[in-house]
Amino acid sequence: RVYEYVLANFQRKIQIHEVAAIANMSPYAFCKYFKKSTVKTFMTFLCELRICHAKKLLIQKEELAISDICHDSGFDNVSNFNRTFKKLTTMTPKEYRKHYIKLQ
Numbered sequence: 001r002v003y004e005y006v007l008a009n010f011q012r013k014i015q016i017h018e019v020a021a022i023a024n025m026s027p028y029a030f031c032k033y034f035k036k037s038t039v040k041t042f043m044t045f046l047c048e049l050r051i052c053h054a055k056k057l058l059i060q061k062e063e064l065a066i067s068d069i070c071h072d073s074g075f076d077n078v079s080n081f082n083r084t085f086k087k088l089t090t091m092t093p094k095e096y097r098k099h100y101i102k103l104q
Contacts, residue, residue, distance in 0.1 A: 058097040
């Protein structure tokens, strides 16, 4: 149920207490359980999901501005989006788009 909830709502701000309630756990217990089960924090999982969505949009919707993709992917600001994107992919969103569009 948590996974379905996150997939349906990752584009908006999700609070830990919301997903913990779905799992019938306290936020602390949920975070501990999630990390033990997945070997990553819930926030890392959420960021990875958002970046995967952004990567898809960067390639499939060339007409969309990076700032629009940032907000559509659930990030609050472009600088955080760029930093997180580069951390997970080793490229900026602009470099990623340029690289993969060139391959097509």
